[in-house]
Amino acid sequence: MRGRFPVSRVRAPVGVCDRAGYRGQRRAVHALNRAAPVANLVRPSALGTITSRLTGTEMLAELKPVLTALVMPPTVFLLLIVSGLWLAARRRRGGLWLIGVGVALLWLVGCSAVSFWLSRALLPSFPMADAQQIRVAQVQAIVVMGAGVDMDFPDGVAQLQRGGLDRLRKGMQLSRATGIPILYTGGRGWGSKDGAPSEAAVAARVAEEAFGLSLQWQESESRDTRENALLSYKLLAAQGVTRIALVTDSWHMPRSMLHFQQAGFTVIAAPMGQASGSLDPIRAWLPSAGAMALSTTVLREKLALLISAGAAR
Numbered sequence: 001m002r003g004r005f006p007v008s009r010v011r012a013p014v015g016v017c018d019r020a021g022y023r024g025q026r027r028a029v030h031a032l033n034r035a036a037p038v039a040n041l042v043r044p045s046a047l048g049t050i051t052s053r054l055t056g057t058e059m060l061a062e063l064k065p066v067l068t069a070l071v072m073p074p075t076v077f078l079l080l081i082v083s084g085l086w087l088a089a090r091r092r093r094g095g096l097w098l099i100g101v102g103v104a105l106l107w108l109v110g111c112s113a114v115s116f117w118l119s120r121a122l123l124p125s126f127p128m129a130d131a132q133q134i135r136v137a138q139v140q141a142i143v144v145m146g147a148g149v150d151m152d153f154p155d156g157v158a159q160l161q162r163g164g165l166d167r168l169r170k171g172m173q174l175s176r177a178t179g180i181p182i183l184y185t186g187g188r189g190w191g192s193k194d195g196a197p198s199e200a201a202v203a204a205r206v207a208e209e210a211f212g213l214s215l216q217w218q219e220s221e222s223r224d225t226r227e228n229a230l231l232s233y234k235l236l237a238a239q240g241v242t243r244i245a246l247v248t249d250s251w252h253m254p255r256s257m258l259h260f261q262q263a264g265f266t267v268i269a270a271p272m273g274q275a276s277g278s279l280d281p282i283r284a285w286l287p288s289a290g291a292m293a294l295s296t297t298v299l300r301e302k303l304a305l306l307i308s309a310g311a312a313r
Contacts, residue, residue, distance in 0.1 A: 065189075068300060068303075071303075073109045073299065074106055074109075074292060077102045077103075077105045078102070078106070080098055080101060080102035081099050081103060081106075083098055084097070084098030084101075084102060109292060109295040110287030110288060110291050110292040110295070111284060112279050112283070112288060112290070112294075113279075113284040115291040115294040115295040116275050116276070116284075116294075119250075119251060122298055122301075122302040123254050123298060123302060123305070124253075124254045125250065126253050126257070126271045127269075128270070128271060129245060129269060131178050133268070134178050134180065134268060134270070137245070137268045139178075139245045140240075140241040141180060141182070141245075142171050142174050142175055142180050142244070142247060142270070143182075143183045143185060143236075143244045143260075144168055144171035144182060144184045144203070145185060145186070145225070145228060145246070146160075146167075146184065146186020146200065146203065146222075147162075147163030147164035147167060147186075148160075148186075148189060151196055159206070160203060163249060164186070164203065166272065167247050167248055167249070168206065168207060170247050170270070171184075172207065180245070181215075181217070182213075182216055182217070183215070183218070183235070183244075184203040184215050184218055184219070185231070186199030186219070186220070186222065187221045187222045187223055187227070188223065198218075199220070200215075201218065203215065203218075204218055217236065219232050219235055226259050226308070228260075229259035229260040229265070230263050232260070232265075233264050236265075242265055243266045243268075244260070244266070244267055246260055246268065246269055247271075247272065249271065250275070251294075251297055253269055253271045254305055255301060255305045257269060258308055258309065275294060
């Protein structure tokens, strides 16, 4: 067998008193044979094969959804609570303090009053653009940002996630009112399942089936917001299109504007889904799934915006 050391070739040492040494050599050879599979895994050729498949940047990008989830609510606060439970068995006061902090933060970020305040305090806001403003700005294309694809349906047919469908509907409304063609940008995200279709292809099908309109362009290779911008510019600039109206959620607009302007576009923001604090004071301080989702989204976008702005310097 490749990589094994032949035990039969270990010669018995001369002399009766050296039997222990002989047995020791045999044990050493058996130990080497047990370690041989591990050695084969880490030999230079194997490492070269692994690293040739994924560069450091790609590996980090593949882990991005997991790493982001670990540092965002609710996971980060649940980890804090679990840490408190573990610590309480050793240092009761310190453990209870961690549990209390984790529970309090989990409650607060799940309240609409806090999620609304976070969205106003952490992210820049953009005024909504109507059809008249888009015409006056001489926009050449309406670019709709993707938001993910759902594959878990009984019929197995991929559908746009709610955010992407809402953005597509907004883009279709503006296109009908102005006559300006649409580009939908969205490929397969870093966390997509194997064999998943590109989001742009799904959007093109939905646009025809649900809205009776065709997409002029499909950008189907991007995996994140930065690639949305770069690949959309590559596609549109080749046709002389550099003035766009950008359709995405209000919380996503600051980072999207940054990347699309850096790519070379002149951008008119057409945000949708602005957060509003319309609940009564009592309900505003009761946790809900929607408020938790908004808080998590805002905090994630703020972190991503800081990273993007820092990388641009």
